Amino acid sequence: MNIKILVADDDPVFRELVCDIVRKQGYNPIEACDGQQALDLYFSSNDFDLLLLDVMMPQYNGWEVLREIREHSDVPIIMLTALGDEVHEVQGLRKGADDYISKPFSYEVFVARLNTLLRKIKKERFAEITVGELKINQAAQKVTVGDLEIDLHRKEYNLLLYLLKNRNRVLSREQILTSIWGYDFEGDARTIDTHVKTLRAKLSNCGEYIKTVRGSGYMFDVNEP
Missing domain, CATH: 1.10.10.10 (Winged helix-like DNA-binding domain superfamily/Winged helix DNA-binding domain)
Structure with a gap:
C-alpha cells in the first residue's frame, strides 16, 4: 500500500529530518515549504493519506491550513510545533487536528503516534x-x-x-x-x-x-x- 504523507514545514533541515523518518517507515513523503504550497499540493492531487503541519509557517500558518482543509476533508492531520504548552495543544485538537506533537520530539514517540494513525487509515481503506x-x-x-x-x-x-x-x-x-x-x-x-x-x-x-x-x-x- 502506498501511503502518501504531506510534510509542511518552513525549516528545510527539520523538514528533511521528518521526511527521512517517514521514508524509513515505508511511506512516501511530499514536501511543502510554507502554508500556501501545502494547500496547493493538497488540493491539486487530493490523495494524501496524512498531513504533518508545522504551526509557524509563512504565507499561511498551520492553523489557517488546518481550517481550510477541514472545510473540505477529514484527512488525518498531525500538528508539529515548538509551542509546546497545554493551551496550544488543546487549541490544535479543538480546531480539528488529530494529534499534536511538540518540537523537539522523541523519535520513538513520533514514529509510534504516526503509525497509530496510519493503522486506522489502512484498516479503513480496505x-x-x-x-x-x-x-x-x-x-x-x-x-x-x-x-x-x-x-x-x-x-x-x-x-x-x-x-x-x-x-x-x-x-x-x-x-x-x-x-x-x-x-x-x-x-x-x-x-x-x-x-x-x-x-x-x-x-x-x-x-x-x-x-x-x-x-x-x-x-x-x-x-x-
Missing part, C-alpha cells in the same frame, strides 16, 4: 462498506447493488465514496468540486450535477440515498439504527 443493498469493496474498488456489479468511472466511484464517507452530512458543491476534481478545477457546478444524475441512475433504487439539498448541495442520506 474495509467493505455496506448500506442496504449497496456494497463497496474498497480493496477491489468494486461496487454492487444486490447481486449486480455496477460499472463506475473513476470520478463516479470517488464521488460515491466521498458522499458515503460523509453520510448524513450536507456537502456543498464547492466542497465536492475541491475534494473530487481538485483545487484548481476550472469547471462549474454543472459538472457535479451531471455526475450525480448519472451516478443515481447507475445505482438504481440505491440512487435514492443521494439527496439534493436545495440551495446547499448534496447529502448521502442514511437512517441508521
Whole structure:
C-alpha cells in the first residue's frame, strides 16, 4: 500500500529530518515549504493519506491550513510545533487536528503516534462498506447493488465514496468540486450535477440515498439504527 504523507514545514533541515523518518517507515513523503504550497499540493492531487503541519509557517500558518482543509476533508492531520504548552495543544485538537506533537520530539514517540494513525487509515481503506443493498469493496474498488456489479468511472466511484464517507452530512458543491476534481478545477457546478444524475441512475433504487439539498448541495442520506 502506498501511503502518501504531506510534510509542511518552513525549516528545510527539520523538514528533511521528518521526511527521512517517514521514508524509513515505508511511506512516501511530499514536501511543502510554507502554508500556501501545502494547500496547493493538497488540493491539486487530493490523495494524501496524512498531513504533518508545522504551526509557524509563512504565507499561511498551520492553523489557517488546518481550517481550510477541514472545510473540505477529514484527512488525518498531525500538528508539529515548538509551542509546546497545554493551551496550544488543546487549541490544535479543538480546531480539528488529530494529534499534536511538540518540537523537539522523541523519535520513538513520533514514529509510534504516526503509525497509530496510519493503522486506522489502512484498516479503513480496505474495509467493505455496506448500506442496504449497496456494497463497496474498497480493496477491489468494486461496487454492487444486490447481486449486480455496477460499472463506475473513476470520478463516479470517488464521488460515491466521498458522499458515503460523509453520510448524513450536507456537502456543498464547492466542497465536492475541491475534494473530487481538485483545487484548481476550472469547471462549474454543472459538472457535479451531471455526475450525480448519472451516478443515481447507475445505482438504481440505491440512487435514492443521494439527496439534493436545495440551495446547499448534496447529502448521502442514511437512517441508521
